[in-house]
Amino acid sequence: MLPVAYYIGLSAILFTIGALGVLIRRNPIVIFMSVELMLNSANLAFIAFARAYGEMTGQIFVFFIMTVAAAEVGVGLALIVAIFHTKQSIDVDQMNSLKG
Amino acid sequence: MNFSEVATSGPQFFTLVPWVVFFPIVGLLVNMILGGRMGEKAIGAVACLASGLAFVVSILQAVSLVGHPEGMVVPLADWITIGELNLRWAFRVDTLSVTMMLVVSGVGTLIHIYAVGYMHEDVRHNGDPGRFRRFFVYFNLFIAAMMVLVSGDNYVMLFVGWEGVGLCSYLLIGFWYEKGKDGIGNAIAGKKAFVTSRVGDFGFLIAAFIMFAFFRSLDFETVFAKAGAVAAATPWAITAITLFMLLGVTGKSAQLPLYVWLPDAMAGPTPVSALIHAATMVTAGVYLIARSHPLYVLVPGAQSTVAWVGAATALFAATIAVGQFDIKRVLAYSTISQLGFMVAAVGMGAFVAGMFHLVTHAFFKALLFLSSGSVIQGVERGQHHVEHDPRLKKQLKNQGNEFDPQDMRNMGGLRTRMPTTFWVYLIGALALAGIFPLAGFWSKDEILAGSNAFNTWIYGILAVAAFFTAFYMGRQILMVFLSEPRSPAAEHAEESPPLMTVPLIVLAVLSVLGGALNLPGVDSFGNWLEHTIKLGQAAVEAGGFNLGVALLSTILALVAIFVSWWLYDRRFREMQSLPAAKRPDDPLRSVIGPVFTGMEKKWWVDELYAAILLNPYIALSRFLADVVDWRFWHDWFHDVLIVGGYNLLTRLLSVRIDLGGIDAFANGLAAATQNLAARLRRVETGYVRNYALAVFVGAVLILGYLILR
Numbered sequence: 003m004l005p006v007a008y009y010i011g012l013s014a015i016l017f018t019i020g021a022l023g024v025l026i027r028r029n030p031i032v033i034f035m036s037v038e039l040m041l042n043s044a045n046l047a048f049i050a051f052a053r054a055y056g057e058m059t060g061q062i063f064v065f066f067i068m069t070v071a072a073a074e075v076g077v078g079l080a081l082i083v084a085i086f087h088t089k090q091s092i093d094v095d096q097m098n099s100l101k102g
Numbered sequence: 103m104n105f106s107e108v109a110t111s112g113p114q115f116f117t118l119v120p121w122v123v124f125f126p127i128v129g130l131l132v133n134m135i136l137g138g139r140m141g142e143k144a145i146g147a148v149a150c151l152a153s154g155l156a157f158v159v160s161i162l163q164a165v166s167l168v169g170h171p172e173g174m175v176v177p178l179a180d181w182i183t184i185g186e187l188n189l190r191w192a193f194r195v196d197t198l199s200v201t202m203m204l205v206v207s208g209v210g211t212l213i214h215i216y217a218v219g220y221m222h223e224d225v226r227h228n229g230d231p232g233r234f235r236r237f238f239v240y241f242n243l244f245i246a247a248m249m250v251l252v253s254g255d256n257y258v259m260l261f262v263g264w265e266g267v268g269l270c271s272y273l274l275i276g277f278w279y280e281k282g283k284d285g286i287g288n289a290i291a292g293k294k295a296f297v298t299s300r301v302g303d304f305g306f307l308i309a310a311f312i313m314f315a316f317f318r319s320l321d322f323e324t325v326f327a328k329a330g331a332v333a334a335a336t337p338w339a340i341t342a343i344t345l346f347m348l349l350g351v352t353g354k355s356a357q358l359p360l361y362v363w364l365p366d367a368m369a370g371p372t373p374v375s376a377l378i379h380a381a382t383m384v385t386a387g388v389y390l391i392a393r394s395h396p397l398y399v400l401v402p403g404a405q406s407t408v409a410w411v412g413a414a415t416a417l418f419a420a421t422i423a424v425g426q427f428d429i430k431r432v433l434a435y436s437t438i439s440q441l442g443f444m445v446a447a448v449g450m451g452a453f454v455a456g457m458f459h460l461v462t463h464a465f466f467k468a469l470l471f472l473s474s475g476s477v478i479q480g481v482e483r484g485q486h487h488v489e490h491d492p493r494l495k496k497q498l499k500n501q502g503n504e505f506d507p508q509d510m511r512n513m514g515g516l517r518t519r520m521p522t523t524f525w526v527y528l529i530g531a532l533a534l535a536g537i538f539p540l541a542g543f544w545s546k547d548e549i550l551a552g553s554n555a556f557n558t559w560i561y562g563i564l565a566v567a568a569f570f571t572a573f574y575m576g577r578q579i580l581m582v583f584l585s586e587p588r589s590p591a592a593e594h595a596e597e598s599p600p601l602m603t604v605p606l607i608v609l610a611v612l613s614v615l616g617g618a619l620n621l622p623g624v625d626s627f628g629n630w631l632e633h634t635i636k637l638g639q640a641a642v643e644a645g646g647f648n649l650g651v652a653l654l655s656t657i658l659a660l661v662a663i664f665v666s667w668w669l670y671d672r673r674f675r676e677m678q679s680l681p682a683a684k685r686p687d688d689p690l691r692s693v694i695g696p697v698f699t700g701m702e703k704k705w706w707v708d709e710l711y712a713a714i715l716l717n718p719y720i721a722l723s724r725f726l727a728d729v730v731d732w733r734f735w736h737d738w739f740h741d742v743l744i745v746g747g748y749n750l751l752t753r754l755l756s757v758r759i760d761l762g763g764i765d766a767f768a769n770g771l772a773a774a775t776q777n778l779a780a781r782l783r784r785v786e787t788g789y790v791r792n793y794a795l796a797v798f799v800g801a802v803l804i805l806g807y808l809i810l811r
Contacts (some may be wrong), residue, residue: 021798025791098788 009050016043030082030092034075041071106275114558115162116174119193122163122203122249125155130242137235146218149238153214156205163200171197171633175255175323182258186318194254194322196636201457202252202389205464209381212605217241217373218473219601223479224371228278231339233598236373237277245545247323248382252389257310257320260390264306264354266701267383272296274374282369291369298363302353309346312339326396327758333400344397344404347390348411355387356438357445358415362708364438368430372475375430380437380471381464388441391448395635399451413563416442418705420570422576424690425701428508429474436468436534439567445548446560452552453635454552454620454628459549461627462616466533469609473527476598476606477582480520481507485591494590505591510578511687515587520593520604522581526610531579533613535572535659541616543656548620550655551648565655572659576666577690585674669693 016039023036045064052060086092131150137145167173173196182189217237225231247270251263276292283290310320316332318337333340341783342516349359356364367379378384391398391408398405416439423435432740440463447456485505488494506512533540536547546568553561597603620627673689691698700706 025795025798094790097790101786101788 006050011042013043013047016040016046028094030078030094033094034078038071040076041067064083069094104246113166114170115159116143116170116176116195118159119163119176119195119253119291120149120178121159122156122207122253123193123246125159126152126242126249127247128152129248130239131715133235133242135238137239140235142222142231142234144213145235146240149213150214150218150243152213152242156245156249157204157211160200160203163195164204167195167200167633171630173175173197173200173633177255187314189256189258189321190257193253194255195253196634197630198389198576198633199252199629200455201338201461202385203249204508205385205461205465206245206248206382209464209468209609210248210377212608213373213377213381214241214467216376216475216602216605217371219599220373220479221371222473223482224659226467227479227482228281233277237274240270240273240277241373241377244274244378244383248386251386255322257313257322257325261303261306261310261392262389264350264386265303266297267378268296268303268354269388271367271374271378271383273379275370277370277374283325286769288369291363291366295363295367298360299353302360305346305349305353309343309350312343312346312707313382315339316343322393329400337401339459341401341404342398342639343409344394344428346402347394347397348408351387351390351408351445353387353410354390355384355441355445356415357387357411357442358418361415361419362439362711365431365704367436368428368434370476371473372430375434376468376471376475379434380467382439385444385460385464388444388448388456391445392453392457392510395448395451395453398448405449405451406557409446409553409560410449412442412444412446413553413560413567414442414623415439416446416567417563417570418442420567420574421701422704423574424570425698425703427510427688427702428701429477429505429513429578429582430508432469432510432574433470433474436470436571436574439571439644440467440534442567443546443564446564447549447552450552450556450560452549452556453551454631455545455548457631458620458627461619462533462545462613465539466530466542466613469526469530469606469613470534472532472606472609473523476523476602477513477516477520477527477595478507479598480516480523481513481589481591483596484519484594487596488590494594504708505589507591510581511594512589513582514585514589515583515592516595517583519592520583520597520607526603526606527583528579529610529613531575533616535567536588536655537572537659538652539617541613543652543687544617544620544622547652547655551651553639554648554651557566561651565658566656569658569662572662573666576663577670580666580670580674585671588656591602608615638803666708787798 020036020038020040020043023039024033027033027036045067048060048063048067052058052064082092085097089096129148130151132148133140133145140148161445173190173194175194177190177192179191180188181191212353213473221237225237244267247266249263251267254260254263262467272292272295275295276289279286279289279292282288288642303395313325314320316336317328319325319328329340349360362382364379365389371380398408419435419438419442423432423439426432426435440459444456444459444463447453447459485507529540533542536543550561550564550568553564587595669689673692677685677689677692688690703709732795
């Protein structure tokens with residue numbers, strides 16, 4: 003069986019890729035995908051520790067996170083549709099109404 | 103002095119005495135409130151009745167005094183009570199005050215009656231008939247004030263009357279205040295009288311203050327009772343009181359050096375001159391000294407000062423009277439001169455003689471003034487007649503543009519045109535000149551005899567003054583009534599109505615018979631006054647009769663009249679042959695030349711006063727007003743210092759403190775906030791990724807902190 007550190011390392015790499023994707027990409031669809039990547043890297047970390055310690059708590063958290071991620075994607079896609087209706091574009095750099 | 107057994111007999115009306123004041127006040131109130139709806143006759147009747155009733159009350163007082171010669175003090179009300187000062191409003195009835203009451207109300211009533219006729223014409227001549235009522239309101243007010251003066255029981259009440267008559271004098275001198283020289287001549291004359299008297303009133307007040315300081319009272323009774331004790335303790339106090347009182351007397355009774363207001367006071371209507379400036383008010387000073395005799399007899403120095411002032415005034419004014427051309431001014435200076443006689447008499451201690459002359463002088467001087475008023479109106483009527491007659495009008499061509507109906511050079515020959523006036527005037531003039539047996543002879547000779555016993559110099563001065571008196575009266579009679587008319591107005595002069603001549607005749611009778619009051623040997627007036635003026639026998643007798651003195655003064659008077667006849671009849675006729683340019687306006691001028699000019703110009707006393715007192719005073723007041731008040735206080739102190747300083751301070755506060763401090767702080771705070779916000783807003787890019795990065799970095803930092811802690 004592989005040591006936990008390997009899982010954690012993969013999880014960190016995935017999280018970093020996801021975070022960079024969120025920060026760098028301009029397409030909201032891709033950003034959502036990156037967010038999913040970050041959530042799933044967390045899931046991976048939870049599963050790894052749950053298995054290592056023989057605890058069920060981590061497994062249950064993963065289910066919660068999946069549910070939240072699904073809800074988040076639903077809300078996020080609805081927002082993207084609404085924004086597209088008004089601005090005819092979904093480029094996140096166009097959405098700077100909060101600029102001071 | 104054993105009248106104690108008769109002291110309980112006879113009727114007594116003393117308690118009626120306040121009515122001598124109340125009747126005139128009621129009269130003036132009626133005229134003031136209802137006079138607007140009453141005719142001239144009703145107004146005149148009310149005023150005469152008020153004065154006449156006061157006379158009736160005075161007679162009742164006199165009748166009561168016959169049975170009760172000690173008199174009575176009738177208290178009316180408490181007036182002022184402050185600490186030790188306790189003044190009552192009380193009326194004093196004694197032989198002295200009742201004598202004055204009788205003169206004031208008696209002569210006053212006759213003058214009231216005369217004034218009804220005189221003012222009827224005067225208000226029309228001056229073009230304002232509405233002032234008829236005002237005149238009689240003032241006249242009744244005068245009677246009331248004079249009654250307060252003579253009946254007061256303390257010096258303060260006397261002072262109230264003293265000021266009251268001064269006020270009436272001022273109001274009546276300026277009665278035609280918009281007339282006279284430059285339209286304000288009469289007003290200026292009134293002001294002069296008021297201000298000059300004020301100088302004297304100041305003396306009166308100081309005397310009253312000193313009196314209260316030493317006597318702790320101002321009641322006649324108390325003061326006189328303590329006089330001896332105070333004189334023993336502090337002699338100078340009595341001297342100061344009497345001398346300051348003399349200053350008051352010189353102001354009110356027109357003595358040197360304060361007499362200058364009286365000649366100018368002739369600006370008032372003639373009844374005013376007769377009542378106020380000849381018969382009554384101006385004698386108040388004589389009354390004051392007679393009333394204060396217990397003080398004066400204690401200080402012989404003050405007595406002789408009074409006598410010298412009176413004698414000097416008598417002579418000085420008599421010389422001026424010789425050089426005057428205005429008929430009323432001659433009488434005015436004559437009044438000053440005669441008041442000098444009275445003041446000299448009371449100064450010498452001949453109080454009875456002084457009061458006697460006061461009474462007779464009231465008769466004949468009122469008579470002379472009223473007759474002169476009749477003359478003036480007669481000439482005015484003549485002038486009116488000439489102006490409105492087309493045939494006579496051309497005679498006025500060579501006459502000056504302004505006709506003066508009071509100038510004696512415009513008169514002459516009035517004897518046949520105004521016979522009644524002539525005869526009463528002649529009686530008055532002879533009485534004044536002191537011709538036997540008229541009233542003036544007895545009273546003046548009593549004074550001369552008293553002065554003969556007192557001081558030869560004063561006697562000499564008074565005798566010369568008496569000579570001048572006879573001379574200027576002779577001159578006046580000759581210029582006004584005898585010789586030929588010197589103007590068309592005089593030629594057509596008309597006699598006055600009976601309303602005016604009847605009081606004249608009554609006064610003429612009094613002027614003839616007035617001497618009977620105090621005939622030598624009988625001394626009825628002396629005995630009457632003795633109840634009040636208790637000097638002991640010797641002092642009263644000092645004013646007795648002296649045959650040598652009487653003969654000498656009669657001879658002097660006759661010589662004076664003869665000289666005046668020679669100059670103003672003989673010389674005047676001779677001068678008529680001279681060409682008009684070389685003919686002097688007065689025969690006396692050709693005889694004594696510059697001296698006459700001095701007399702005519704009143705010895706330049708007015709000019710002297712103007713130079714040494716008036717002009718420096720005016721210059722000082724102008725300096726104070728223009729420089730000190732206006733330039734210093736107003737322009738500099740007020741405008742520059744206060745306003746300027748205030749402006750400077752407010753500017754400092756508003757610009758430096760408010761704008762530069764408080765506002766700058768608030769604005770700076772706002773600007774700094776704005777500035778900071780402008781810098782901070784750059785953080786808010788609006789890009790989602792920046793926020794995400796911030797959240798990410800923040801999470802990293804917090805986690806890093808937690809891990810590495």
